[in-house]
Amino acid sequence: xxxxxxxxxxxxxxxxxxxxxxxxxxxxxxxxxxxxxxxxxxxxxxxxxxxxxxxxxxxxxxxxxxxxxxxxxxxxxxxxxxxxxxxxxxxxxxxxxxxxxxxxxxxxxxxxxxxxxxxxxxxxxxxxxxxxxxxx
Amino acid sequence: xxxxxxxxxxxxxxxxxxxxxxxxxxxxxxxxxxxxxxxxxxxxxxxxxxxxxxxxxxxxxxxxxxxxxxxxxxxxxxxxxxxxxxxxxxxxxxxxxxxxxxxxxxxxxxxxxxxx
Numbered sequence: 001x002x003x004x005x006x007x008x009x010x011x012x013x014x015x016x017x018x019x020x021x022x023x024x025x026x027x028x029x030x031x032x033x034x035x036x037x038x039x040x041x042x043x044x045x046x047x048x049x050x051x052x053x054x055x056x057x058x059x060x061x062x063x064x065x066x067x068x069x070x071x072x073x074x075x076x077x078x079x080x081x082x083x084x085x086x087x088x089x090x091x092x093x094x095x096x097x098x099x100x101x102x103x104x105x106x107x108x109x110x111x112x113x114x115x116x117x118x119x120x121x122x123x124x125x126x127x128x129x130x131x132x133x134x135x136x
Numbered sequence: 137x138x139x140x141x142x143x144x145x146x147x148x149x150x151x152x153x154x155x156x157x158x159x160x161x162x163x164x165x166x167x168x169x170x171x172x173x174x175x176x177x178x179x180x181x182x183x184x185x186x187x188x189x190x191x192x193x194x195x196x197x198x199x200x201x202x203x204x205x206x207x208x209x210x211x212x213x214x215x216x217x218x219x220x221x222x223x224x225x226x227x228x229x230x231x232x233x234x235x236x237x238x239x240x241x242x243x244x245x246x247x248x249x250x251x252x
Binding site: 008010044049050051053059061063088089090092097100101104105 | 196197200201238240241242243244245246247
């Protein structure tokens with residue numbers, strides 16, 4: 001049973017980049033060994049925290065998109081907990097939400113097809129309204 | 137606080153033509169959000185109808201990572217702004233509140249007070 005999760009964590013701001021890479025690669029090896037996969041790594045960079053976490057005012061945000069089972073997430077969270085430079089983490093399941101979005105998109109596209117066949121004037125307005133939503 | 141002001145205004149309008157049974161559900165709506173909308177006398181406010189930002193801009197996913205958008209719906213104190221003030225529709229408000237709570241958890245938004 002494969003699910004998609006977003007694993008966001010904050011490491012302390014004074015952690016060098018090589019060590020971050022090392023941490024990410026160890027997490028990836030943990031994923032592959034338990035039948036999961038890392039789909040995406042996104043470094044969101046250093047950001048000021050909204051409140052102090054372990055006496056830090058800043059943190060480096062890293063976002064991983066992970067595919068795997070719930071047991072894998074459990075293992076990854078355990079690892080993050082024992083890794084000292086990680087000051088906070090959050091796991092969110094995203095596949096259900098993605099499914100919902102795909103459904104909406106499908107409905108919207110089918111609706112647009114019907115609207116273009118009936119009235120051509122309404123179609124550009126709708127496309128213009130949708131364009132900023134897609135880029136955002 | 138806001139409820140009290142509405143209930144002051146509501147019965148006056150209801151007595152004029154309505155049956156007074158369902159004032160709980162109907163009264164506040166006629167008064168308008170948070171203001172002395174239809175109180176007796178000539179003063180009438182033209183209140184622009186609030187629309188749901190997410191419905192208008194067709195934003196389907198309210199993402200916890202998008203703290204800029206979420207920040208528009210958080211008061212200075214850090215509280216989630218209620219629906220009656222922002223005009224967000226019910227389903228989007230529900231998603232919005234979960235997103236804000238997730239963002240708070242990962243220190244993107246403050247639990248209380250302004251972002252330090």
